[in-house]
Amino acid sequence: MRDATIARNYADVLLSLARKGEDPHGWGRMARELADAVERDVKLRRFLESPRLSAERKSEVLAKAFQDRFPRVLVRFLQTLVAKGRQMLLPQIVTEYFNLLDEAEGRVHARVTVARAPSADEEAAIAAQLSRSLGKQVVPHVAVNPAILGGVVVKVGDTVMDGSVRRRLSLLRTRMAAR
Template identity: 60%
Template sequence: MPAGVQGESVARNYAEALLTLARKAEDAAGWGGMLRQVATAIRSDVTLSRFLESPRISADAKSMVLSKALTDRVPRLFLRFLEQLVKNRRQMLIPTIADEYDTLLDASEGIVHARVTVARATSDEDTAMIAQRLSKIVGKTVVPHVNIDPSIIGGVVVRMGDTVMDGSVRRKLGKLRRR
């Protein structure tokens, strides 16, 4: 479910708080993996999602179920973080918080994710070349996530955060048409 701009902002704040806790525990990557597992469970298990989403079930009951399910599997502080999310009625933001956490962790390690749109499928070598060129431009390690959209006709459209680099044939034809 889309979180919206406000939800993403709230999720980013929670992700920053969790990253701070994870760094104090000296296991930022491990905590990110645990959060990703919880998020995946919420996204893929309809019963779990409906349980957490239901306004008829108290926050205490939800926390108790999480506690029983995770007590022996996650650090106590991580579990308390999840319980606080439930108490604040933010449990449905866990998948978005996981995405924001991954983004923050990667950014702290100099890794940037880019959505790369191409007109047709690319080979592994082409994808590696795109990653290499973008990394050189940005000065950080770029991980490309390639999407195919034949409507761009040719070229590449790259989105990294708020930055869009549009080298598509469709855009170039549009510029020619306007001239």
């Protein structure tokens, strides 16, 4: 829990810096690239984790590696992470960054479960209906589960909206058994 709070605080700072740089989406892409590299590249991960290398040496290497690819302020942010020993939180920081960016732009992500794969038009219709219902731009992440038989199950945050045929049949069965 503590790491999540720390990551969110750093993400908030990163978003503030990105807004000052007037490119929050670009900064997000750059930070995502680096976070993906940290998760994927064993050598990079070992370099950043190594207690044998000083924070100063790690900062020098990061500055040389990214001075031509990233804005100077973003490189300084990365160096601050290293100086504070928080460099391994970068993947969590980036996740929180995008959560904060979505929140600021009025966007939510919804896990949508359907019985069969929807067409592009059906998926767009689902997104449009959810956006109208929730009053925010909804980004659907569609999964197929034939067990729901039909309808749709939507999960946004902690809220679940179950409009599946399976649930409706279960409710009908319960009502009939009660009579």
